[in-house]
Amino acid sequence: MKFLRDFLDKQKPHFVKGGRFEKLHSTFDAFETFLFVPNRVTHTGAHIRDAIDMKRTMIIVVVALLPALIFGIWNVGYQHYISHGMAYDFWPMFGYGLLKVVPIIIVSYVVGLAIEFAFAQSRHHEVNEGFLVSGMLIPLVMPPDVPLWMVAISTAFAVIIGKEVFGGTGMNILNPALTARAFLFFAYPSEMSGDLIWISEKADAYSGATPLGHLLVGEVSKLPSEWAMFLGNIPGSIGETSTLAILIGAVVLIATGIGSARIMLSVVAGGLAMGLLFNLWGINDYMNIPAHYHLIMGGFAFGTVFMATDPVSAAQTTRGKYIYGFLIGMIAVLIRVFNPAYPEGMMLSILLMNVFAPLIDHYVVQSNIKKRLKRARALVKA
Amino acid sequence: MNTVKREKEPLFSPKNRKLLLSPINLNNPITVQVLGICSALAVTAKMKPAFVMSVSVIVVTALANLIISLLRNGIPPRIRIIVQLVVIATLVIVVDQVLKAYVYDVSKQLSVFVGLIITNCIIMGRLEAFAMSSKPWPSLLDGIGNGIGYGIILVVVGFVRELFGSGSVWGYPVVPAGFFEMGYRNNGFMILPPMALIIIGIIIWIQRSRNKELYQEN
Numbered sequence: 001m002k003f004l005r006d007f008l009d010k011q012k013p014h015f016v017k018g019g020r021f022e023k024l025h026s027t028f029d030a031f032e033t034f035l036f037v038p039n040r041v042t043h044t045g046a047h048i049r050d051a052i053d054m055k056r057t058m059i060i061v062v063v064a065l066l067p068a069l070i071f072g073i074w075n076v077g078y079q080h081y082i083s084h085g086m087a088y089d090f091w092p093m094f095g096y097g098l099l100k101v102v103p104i105i106i107v108s109y110v111v112g113l114a115i116e117f118a119f120a121q122s123r124h125h126e127v128n129e130g131f132l133v134s135g136m137l138i139p140l141v142m143p144p145d146v147p148l149w150m151v152a153i154s155t156a157f158a159v160i161i162g163k164e165v166f167g168g169t170g171m172n173i174l175n176p177a178l179t180a181r182a183f184l185f186f187a188y189p190s191e192m193s194g195d196l197i198w199i200s201e202k203a204d205a206y207s208g209a210t211p212l213g214h215l216l217v218g219e220v221s222k223l224p225s226e227w228a229m230f231l232g233n234i235p236g237s238i239g240e241t242s243t244l245a246i247l248i249g250a251v252v253l254i255a256t257g258i259g260s261a262r263i264m265l266s267v268v269a270g271g272l273a274m275g276l277l278f279n280l281w282g283i284n285d286y287m288n289i290p291a292h293y294h295l296i297m298g299g300f301a302f303g304t305v306f307m308a309t310d311p312v313s314a315a316q317t318t319r320g321k322y323i324y325g326f327l328i329g330m331i332a333v334l335i336r337v338f339n340p341a342y343p344e345g346m347m348l349s350i351l352l353m354n355v356f357a358p359l360i361d362h363y364v365v366q367s368n369i370k371k372r373l374k375r376a377r378a379l380v381k382a
Numbered sequence: 383m384n385t386v387k388r389e390k391e392p393l394f395s396p397k398n399r400k401l402l403l404s405p406i407n408l409n410n411p412i413t414v415q416v417l418g419i420c421s422a423l424a425v426t427a428k429m430k431p432a433f434v435m436s437v438s439v440i441v442v443t444a445l446a447n448l449i450i451s452l453l454r455n456g457i458p459p460r461i462r463i464i465v466q467l468v469v470i471a472t473l474v475i476v477v478d479q480v481l482k483a484y485v486y487d488v489s490k491q492l493s494v495f496v497g498l499i500i501t502n503c504i505i506m507g508r509l510e511a512f513a514m515s516s517k518p519w520p521s522l523l524d525g526i527g528n529g530i531g532y533g534i535i536l537v538v539v540g541f542v543r544e545l546f547g548s549g550s551v552w553g554y555p556v557v558p559a560g561f562f563e564m565g566y567r568n569n570g571f572m573i574l575p576p577m578a579l580i581i582i583g584i585i586i587w588i589q590r591s592r593n594k595e596l597y598q599e600n
Contacts, residue, residue: 165587
C-alpha cells in the first residue's frame, strides 16, 4: 500500500493546474480516489462526513451482484449444453459461460467508462463512479447471445441520453441500466425477445422459451417447477434467472444499509397483491397461476433488488418508497398478464415509476407539511 | 395612418435578409421556439414525406403571412383569429388537393398531418406576431424564413431516422447488404416517435453548445 501511495504522490504535481497533464486532471483524480479514500475536508459550513463515500458504496453493490453473475455465467453454459443433450461437469459449463459473458462485461465497461471520462474531462468534473454499478447491471440484463455492438450502442445511449444530458451521476431520472435494456428492446426486438435468444447457440429442436414466454402463449403446463424457477437453471437473461442468487445479493444490500429494504418489500407486496387480485378474477390460465410465481419468474426478483432500489431514480421519502415500490410490483404483473407485446413488465414498470418518483415525493412532502401545519394551528388555538 | 417613412427600402436590405435568415438558425421555430413539434415527430420516419411536408408548410406560412399582411388594416381585431384561420384553412386545402393530384403516395403517407398544418403553432404564431403588424414584403420573407427553418429540421430528422431506422435515404437502400450479413440490424426505435424527440433534443443540444447567444441563465 505504501509504495502505491508514494507513487501517486510523486505523480500528483503533473496533474494539478499548471502541470504537464493538467487536462487529464479528472482522470488522475478518479484513479487516486478509487484507490484511496480522499483526505479532503470541507472548508465552509457545517458538514457531516460519513466514512463511506460513493465509490465504496458502489463497490458493495457490485459485490452483491457477484452471486447472480457467477450463477448466470454457469447457467449460460448449462443451458447451452442441455439444449444439445450433453451434460458436463461444473468447469466446462462455467468456461463456456465465461467466454460468452466476459466480452459483454468488457464492452459495457469500456464504452460506458470512456464516455464518462470524456464528459468529466470536458466539464472539468470529477469522474463519477455511478457507472461501476451500471456497467455490471447492463450485462446481467442482456440475453447471452446479444451481439457486442448492440451492447456498445445501448450502453452509449444509456450513458449519454439517460444520464449525461441530465447532468451526470445523481441527476438522472431513469435507471441507466434499464434505459440501455429498454433501448435494445425497442430498437432490436428480434434480438431481445422471443423464444430463440435465451439459450446461447441453442440446438434447433430444443424449446428455449422462458417461463414468461410459455405463459404468453398459454402453455401453463410447460412451466418449469417452482424449485427450478427459484434456483434459476432455466433460460433467461444472464443474471436474472436465479432468485436464490439474487436473494443473497439482497441480504448483502440490506445488511450494509445500501439497498432500501422498504422498496424491496413493497415491490414484492405489490406483485403478490396484483397476482392475488388476478387469481380472484381468474378468467384465463395466466390469471390463475399462483401469485408467488410472479416473484420467481423473469426479471421480477432482479428488478426488485437491484433496479428498483437505485437510490438516484427511486423515491426518497419513507412513505414515498412504499408507494413507489408497491406500484412497481402491481404494474409489472399487470403488464405481464395483460399486454402480449411485452412479456416482461418489470423493466417498463420500473422505468415508469422512475418518472413518477419525484411526483410521489412531492406529494408526500406536501401532505407532511399540511399535517404539521394543522397540528401547529391546533396548538395555537388551544 | 403611418406616413412617417416614405423613402424606398431595398428589397433585400440587411433587415429583410435577417427576417429571412434568422429563423433558420438563431430563431429557429423548432429548436429555439419549440413550436410545431407534433408534426416534426409524426412525419419524419422517412425523408420523402418530411420533405413534402416541409414544402407544404413553407408555401402555407409564406402565403398566409402575405395575405394576412395585405388584409391587416381591414381585419377587425376582435375576429382576427377566425379570419386568420379561414385564410390558413383555405391554403391548406389547396395544398392538400395539389399533393393528392401530383404526389398521391406521399399524400397518403402524410394522411391527416397535411390537414393538421392548420393547427401548426408556427403559422398562427407568425401571423399574430409578425404579419398583423408588418408590410406584405417583409411578411412574405418572414413566412418563407420560418417555413425553411421548420423544413430544415424536419429533413435532417427524417434523414437520420430513415438512414438508421430503415437503412435507406429517400427510399433508396444505402446500407450495403454485406453489413446485414455481418450482423447489422436496422434500429426499430428510430421508427418510433420517441426517437424523433430525442434526435430533436440532440439537435437542440448541438445548436446551443455552438451558439453562445442561446445560453440561458437559470
